[in-house]
Amino acid sequence: MDKKAAVIGTGSWGTALAIVLADNGYNVEMWGRSEAAVKEINESHTNEKYLKGCRLPDNITAASNLKDVIGGTNTIVLAVPTKAIRQVLDDIQKVQSEPLTIVHVSKGIEPDSLLRISQIIEQAMEPENLKDIVVLSGPSHAEEVSLRHPTTVVASSGNIEAAVKVQNMFMNNQFRVYTNTDMVGVEIGGALKNIIALAAGVGDGLGYGDNAKAALITRGLVEISRLGVKMGANPLTFSGLSGIGDLIVTCTSVHSRNWRAGNMLGKGMDLDEVLDNMGMVVEGVRTTKAAKQLAAEYGVSMPITDALYDILFNGVNAREAVDQLMQRNKTHEMEDLVVLLGDALEEE
Numbered sequence: 001m002d003k004k005a006a007v008i009g010t011g012s013w014g015t016a017l018a019i020v021l022a023d024n025g026y027n028v029e030m031w032g033r034s035e036a037a038v039k040e041i042n043e044s045h046t047n048e049k050y051l052k053g054c055r056l057p058d059n060i061t062a063a064s065n066l067k068d069v070i071g072g073t074n075t076i077v078l079a080v081p082t083k084a085i086r087q088v089l090d091d092i093q094k095v096q097s098e099p100l101t102i103v104h105v106s107k108g109i110e111p112d113s114l115l116r117i118s119q120i121i122e123q124a125m126e127p128e129n130l131k132d133i134v135v136l137s138g139p140s141h142a143e144e145v146s147l148r149h150p151t152t153v154v155a156s157s158g159n160i161e162a163a164v165k166v167q168n169m170f171m172n173n174q175f176r177v178y179t180n181t182d183m184v185g186v187e188i189g190g191a192l193k194n195i196i197a198l199a200a201g202v203g204d205g206l207g208y209g210d211n212a213k214a215a216l217i218t219r220g221l222v223e224i225s226r227l228g229v230k231m232g233a234n235p236l237t238f239s240g241l242s243g244i245g246d247l248i249v250t251c252t253s254v255h256s257r258n259w260r261a262g263n264m265l266g267k268g269m270d271l272d273e274v275l276d277n278m279g280m281v282v283e284g285v286r287t288t289k290a291a292k293q294l295a296a297e298y299g300v301s302m303p304i305t306d307a308l309y310d311i312l313f314n315g316v317n318a319r320e321a322v323d324q325l326m327q328r329n330k331t332h333e334m335e336d337l338v339v340l341l342g343d344a345l346e347e348e
């Protein structure tokens with residue numbers, strides 16, 4: 001029997017994941033809002049803007065009619081930027097004919113509502129339209145996935161059976177999927193690493209070296225864990241693929257849009273100029289706003305996030321922000337973290 005998969009979004013990540021599913025024998029239908037992208041995928045089997053030089057398998061097609069794309073399957077892969085999710089879900093609910101399992105692959109937190117993606121989905125969908133939510137996350141740049149380079153991710157859901165189903169759907173010899181049941185930790189790790197990657201790009205743009213990068217990754221993980229644990233995450237998740245794994249790849253790879261944007265900021269460009277230059281989503285910018293609000297709500301210290309917020313939104317010069325970060329009061333390396341993690345682990 002023919003297997004069908006639906007991918008919503010024809011950007012870099014939706015297209016790379018469509019390739020994984022096509023390699024696994026699915027007939028993949030992608031939904032895109034751009035008629036030009038849809039035509040290019042169907043006629044040239046390419047998506048040059050988002051995956052340069054990549055030829056897509058013939059069993060990937062695209063359409064701009066949502067009803068046709070989601071018809072005939074009860075599992076959809078949602079691969080649009082965080083800020084587009086509510087609109088896309090509204091449109092899906094107008095045309096869906098059965099409850100859906102939504103596999104989301106976005107890495108952001110909504111400013112003001114402070115919701116994680118799975119919470120946005122729960123809020124936006126009528127309960128009768130929603131079967132399960134699974135998040136697929138980890139160190140996985142689209143450019144390398146499309147080349148079939150070895151990649152590892154986690155599929156996380158409150159319902160382990162749904163996570164296993166998604167593991168089976170995506171897993172192949174180049175794309176290894178682990179299951180995980182800590183959605184809070186997986187979503188927080190995936191979203192907040194973008195802030196640290198922006199900061200790592202700023203450091204590189206300023207001409208700082210590997211010491212600074214290692215410091216940002218290590219201390220970045222501390223502040224991500226500090227907030228995540230307060231929000232209910234399992235601290236061990238942050239030492240996994242969606243935590244330190246994604247933090248490493250995003251802070252060190254030229255493929256990262258967040259790192260590239262930070263790099264331009266460090267070289268002196270202003271935010272609007274940087275975002276115009278990118279032409280792709282830089283999730284870390286909105287997530288920095290959300291994380292700053294979350295840190296205030298949960299009463300946790302997030303100095304790297306604060307410094308980046310000042311660079312992005314308060315016009316603070318990047319070099320000055322780094323100086324301020326380095327000149328904070330002296331402290332113990334593990335400060336509150338030992339206590340916080342100890343408590344959380346004991347509760348496990």
Ligand SMILES: NC(=O)C1=CN([C@@H]2O[C@H](COP(=O)(O)OP(=O)(O)OC[C@H]3O[C@@H](n4cnc5c(N)ncnc54)[C@H](O)[C@@H]3O)[C@@H](O)[C@H]2O)C=CC1
Nearest residue numbers: 010011012013014079080081084105106107141142280281
């Ligand atoms: N590119 C990557 O390597 C990875 C990306 N992600 C995440 O996947 C999500 C999507 O990112 P990318 O595909 O990389 O972004 P992208 O910038 O490459 O593409 C975004 C796509 O979403 C579409 N879009 C934007 N606004 C829309 C709207 N209002 N309605 C419908 N479609 C809209 C655009 O037309 C484009 O096709 C992000 O949350 C990102 O963090 C996660 C893992 C890897």
Ligand SMILES: O=C(CO)COP(=O)(O)O
Nearest residue numbers: 138139140141256257258
């Ligand atoms: O999440 C990613 C890799 O795991 C992609 O990161 P960027 O959005 O910074 O390109």
